[in-house]
Amino acid sequence: MLMIRAIIRPERVGAVLSELSDAGFPAVTKMDVMGRGKQRGVKVGDVFYDEIPKEMLMMVVKDEDKEDVIKIIMKNAKTGLKGAFGDGKIFVSPVDEVYTISSGTSGL
Numbered sequence: 001m002l003m004i005r006a007i008i009r010p011e012r013v014g015a016v017l018s019e020l021s022d023a024g025f026p027a028v029t030k031m032d033v034m035g036r037g038k039q040r041g042v043k044v045g046d047v048f049y050d051e052i053p054k055e056m057l058m059m060v061v062k063d064e065d066k067e068d069v070i071k072i073i074m075k076n077a078k079t080g081l082k083g084a085f086g087d088g089k090i091f092v093s094p095v096d097e098v099y100t101i102s103s104g105t106s107g108l
Contacts, residue, residue: 001095001108002066006057007033008077008088013055015076023072025065029058039085054088060095060108 034051041050061069070090078087099106
């Protein structure tokens, strides 16, 4: 199993969640986050924005679903045909165990 964390623009969340659900991946945790990437913030006129609002989507998937989920996120989180700075990042980490609290069962 793998944990996929995607940090994306807030305005792209709806499209990403819709496509994930349509593809059979409805289980997602969404959080409002703030941060910056390599661009080190944004300057608009005389104002410098050091922390930029983003959304973090987290989900655990089977190893064999990784590529499908990443393709869906990348396709729907990208702005324009070529994308732009600030479109986000996707992080993939191994998950050793998963338990459902209500039933006590293990696994997805």
